[in-house]
Amino acid sequence: MTLKILRALVYVGAILTALVLAGIVGYILINGIPHLKPSLFEWTYTSENVSLMPALVDTILMALLALVLAVPTGVGAAIYLVEYARSTSRFVRVVRMTAETLQGIPSIIYGLFGLLFFTTMLGWGLSLMSGACTLAIMVLPVVMRTTEEALLAVPESYKQGGFALGAGRVRTIFRCVLPSALPGIVGGVLLALGRCVGEVAALLFTAGTVAQIPDFGGQGIFALFDSCRTLAVHMYVLASEGLHMDEAYATAVVLLILVVILNTGANFAAKRLKRGM
């Protein structure tokens, strides 16, 4: 009897989740697709065309830059914690607790920190660089924790097999342990990517809202210090101005598609990487 109720609950939960998800996606698509006009994709933003193209490019730049900073650091830290540090050491416990705490902090706090540190103290201004660094710090604990979990889930016997053949620690970790942990790590990176792409609060403080593509052609590397707006910020601005709700929905559709493409790409890259390892 209880089993039946439990099973019913499981089904209800699954159906509700699917419905909510389908509802949201459907709502966005219905409201957004009719307003996907070519003018939305012009290279430069004006208040007439409300183009989302600069924001699209900025989003990709911002997310990539943040991940380039956060993923190697986070994965490296996790490898150190799991494979090198003694699991009982105080240092490990402190780092782990800090990471867990940081994971739960609202993003606006990271935004404030970024504003004080990168934007003001380092004098980077409202810029791609300040924003990406802030996002990197924000997602670092996510990458670290998921990588740690993934590494811990790899059977100890792989490691023993590697060592028993005379492989050193580095080779054993990179050849025997990491490939198995890769799907888990990619999961963490996707989570981080999602947070970068969806972040608004932290970026308003650190990257600003200028709707333009950083001028790498003209300024080279210094373009990193141009202000820019990601799609999520773009949507926020459009919606809060209240003049371009239709375009905001259209932007949401593009954001949705972008996330799907990025996820698929990451999974594909992981598969290739795993085979190459």
Add this chain to the structure above:
Amino acid sequence: MMQEIKQDARIAPSLPVISETKMGVEELDLFYGEFQALKDVTLDFPKNEVTALIGPSGCGKSTLLKALNRMNDLVDGCRVDGLVSLDGDDIYRDVPVNDLRRRVGMVFQQPNPFPMSIYDNIAFGPRTHGIKGKAELDVIVEQSLRDAAIWDEVKDRLKKSALGLSGGQQQRLCIARALAVQPEVLLLDESTSALDPISTAKIEDLVVEFASKYTVIMVTHNMLQALRVSTKTAFFLLGEMVEAGDTDELFTHPKDSRTADYVSGRFG
């Protein structure tokens, strides 16, 4: 006449068959933190023979085996006192650890193929030790798989994942993987206990063959297995080495009453 004398002279020195010691432990104490898992163990492992380590669960057989290739280094708080030697060299001081583990290969209780192709599993060890050439690796992979009597079963699927093999095949793959680095000593820790009787018999046959090329040290719970494949046996109890000697002798005329109890099945 001269010839006869010469012949005699050639035969004479080899008449008393004294087997050479490949590995040895002397007064070995091993601690896991406060707990002493091995107590003053002294034991020789003769070259090109199969030595079986027997004893009830928890008596320290695996611990001794792991002391022989320093896998205990991976255990936090493990401390070793005493001498462990390979060809007379102190393995804790005079032999680089990765070199030691190449020379002293290990096969575990549970088959543990890496999650990669069969070929890459076998090539892992040689690659680790600097062999990169495809042609050379091909030869090593085939020879190792043949030596572990699994070549015919896998030769058409070398590029497939090793995880798709059966348990018995996986274990022979792991043996092949250990052979691929041309070890001198093979440590087997209950390597058949997770397998079906047919796979077990195959591996036992292999071990008997290996004695001509390798020094084999195997832990087993199966006394019939010890009788079938080993020439020397050592019996352990609560971290102590109670008795060691020729396998037949130890099983038929044990000197210690505890050994007698164990081999006649009166211990758990």
